[in-house]
Amino acid sequence: MTAREAVSALRETLGAEVVALPEEFGDRRVVDWSGLPGATPSAIVRPRNTEEAAKALALCTKYKQAVVTQGGLTGLVGGANVLTDEVVLSLDRMNRILEIDEVSATMTVEAGTPLQVVQEAASAAGFYFPLDLGARGSCSIGGNLATNAGGNRVIKYGMMRDQVLGVEAVLASGKVIGDLNKMIKNNSGYDLRHLLIGSEGTLAIITRVVLRLRPKPTATATAWCGLPDFRAVTTLLTRAQAGLAAGVSAFEVMWAGYHDAVIGNLRNLRAPLADAHPFYVLLESVGTDPVRHGDAFEEFLGAMLEDGVVTDAAIASSEAHARDFWSIRDAPGEYQRFIPNHAAYDVSFSIAQVGDAAQKCEARLRERWPQALVLTYGHLGDGNIHIVVDVPGMGKHDHDEIDSVIYDVTREFAGSISAEHGIGVKKRHFLPQSRRETDLEAMRAIKAALDPDGILNPGKVI
Template sequence: MQQGDVIEALLKALGAEVVTLPEQFGARQVVDWSGLPGATPRAIIRPRNTDEVAVALRICNQYRQAVVAQGGLTGLVGGANLLNGELALSLERMNHIVEIDRISGTITVEAGMPLQVVQEAALDAGLYFPLDLGARGSCTIGGNLATNAGGNRVIKYGMMRDQVLGLEAVLASGEVVGALHKMIKNNSGYDLRNLLIGSEGTLGVITRAVLRLRQRPRAVATAWCALPSYPAVTTLLEEAQAGLAAGVSAFEVMWAGYYDAVLTNLPSLRPPVKERFPFYVLLESVGGDPVRHTQAFEEFLGGMLEKEIVADAALATSEADALAFWAIRDAPGEYPKFIPNHAAYDVSFSVSDVGDVAARCDMRLRERWPQALVMIYGHLGDGNLHIVVDVPGSGKTLHGEIDDVIYDVTREFHGSVSAEHGIGTKKKAYLGFTRNDADIAAMRAIKVALDPNAILNPGKIF
């Protein structure tokens, strides 16, 4: 069969309302936020339901036509970008809530649903969906699943895979697998759900999911803490996990280089404390009783100040205060304003190694580029470290050399080259820094078994 015939076959089976040709794209975005180049799709398929996804993939598999599933296009590794000659499969029309079950504590949604809409629907039902990302208004549940998104509250609630009970997906053959189960316990053979989560659209196209909802927090206590040393940071984490009855829902650590840079370059931000310190932590805890929880949090914070683990602190007394604290931590969204050519890294390590990793990366970067701006911050409770590097006047010409520095340290500490977002095309060369040959061979075998014609998101991960 001629590959050119696939468009005709898709139009015949699904119609022009589902299959959009390039001359109709207009200014439509077809690449993710990575800044990596992406080809224009031969067509965009926008199915309205799982059956139409199955028809589309069955035809594409028959014609050996490559397909790239796209969600909100907020990824940072080129995972949703097209390389050459593929079709794009957008689930933007599959954006409905199928069911909210308050008794089971679940929400069943289609994969094109934006994360923020799920969060709001959960709150309207008196419950809570804890996954949260800066791109919440744009990213979709399907993309969150395909990349196993994490975000700010992994320390308490886990990654995206920890929010999923049931999953439905379409394989390259057009076969529909999985089920929309609501059980927490389900040990009936191989777990296809967790195989598909994090697979970056290379094994199947996720179409619907049953997500776990939690009890809505009735109290949120937030503090901005300034600390004198890195050991004080880890001590605060240990003390908070042990001393706060409701636990820690966010523990965001920021090195001084990050704090100074964002406050200097973003005048809308205000310093929560007067003096400068080596480290800062945004500490949050959620609970059920507003009065008792706030009181316990204040007592805990007072104890940390008395023990001089925390050098200074500001307690949020209103939602506006908390949002102002979070605005400092969420400042990476404003990087284009002052470091448009920066190199960014999202790596992870055992929690005990994070401090040493940060120090070694900073040292090696400054040895090579003394004038570099190095900003380090992250979710310490889950070992996720963000490193941002900008060498003034170099544009993006040094990104490959900076990659080598960061990923060499990652390999030395047996960390992961991708804490979130996946491998895509950006990190393919470094996959072997985290996974051994046997791991990669096993992954390739799974890929061949589920997608023998290699039509699903080709050229990604491997």
């Protein structure tokens, strides 16, 4: 059977309104943000509901037609890119908020709903949806689930899997599994929800979900801190988690190399502190007591300054001031302006090992490329750091040697090659450096059981 036969059957069954042919794509983007190459899909299927998605997959299984699921296309590892003559199943039409249950504190949505739409709907209903990413306006809830997205507030609220109570999905066969339950406690056998979250569209296609909402914070305190060494950084984290009654909602650490590079190259950014420091931390705490929250935060920082844990600090005096702090941490979105050919890595370690692992990565990089620009920063509270490397004269995709340096160190520290962006195509060959062979055998067995013909996102993850 050929792709042409499969596309013809899809078009005949679902209609031209749902199934578009290549000449009908127009200027529609069909690759993610990874910069990796992608082929043109044989067709784009845009179901309007779960039933149409199920019919599409049943037909694709019948014709042995490979399928790639696409959401907001904001991924960074090529997981949503077409490799050969695959069909794309896009969930962009399944973008409705179906229900907000104020008593259960849940929101039921279709998987194509943009993250920012969910955040705004939760806020309008008096709640808070804590997952937050720089791509919030474009990324979809389904994509967030497929990659188990993290973001800036994992330290307080957890990863994407911690924001979900119920999941509905369609298997390659077209059968619908899961349910839209709203229970926090549910131990009725294997939890298919957690099996599918993080599977990058290789096991099933998530269509609808029940999201967990949180109380809306009514007080936010944000500070920019300069610290003398990495030990002080981990001390600040430990003491903030123990000493701030409302806890820590964000703890973003930046090495001096990152801070100096973005401040020096992006004119819209200003250094919050007058003097230079080896490390900087953006510390945020959210709570529900507007009267007491700010005072307690200032008292805590005062104690940290007095004890020498923090060398200097600036507390945001307004939301706009806090946004100025965050704009420094969010500067990676502007890398194309001054390091367009950079290599970026998203790795994680135990918190106690982050400092040593980052130091070893930078030392080995400089042994090989003394003139390299190395930028290190990340979400220390969950052990996730980002390492960005720019070697003068190196092409945009000539990063194999850099990959080996970073992932060799990651293996030595028993870390993860992917903290929050997934595996996709880009990291598939390095997966054995983070997982045992027996783990990979178990993954292959699960894949074979749920997708025996291997039509779902082939060539990705495993």
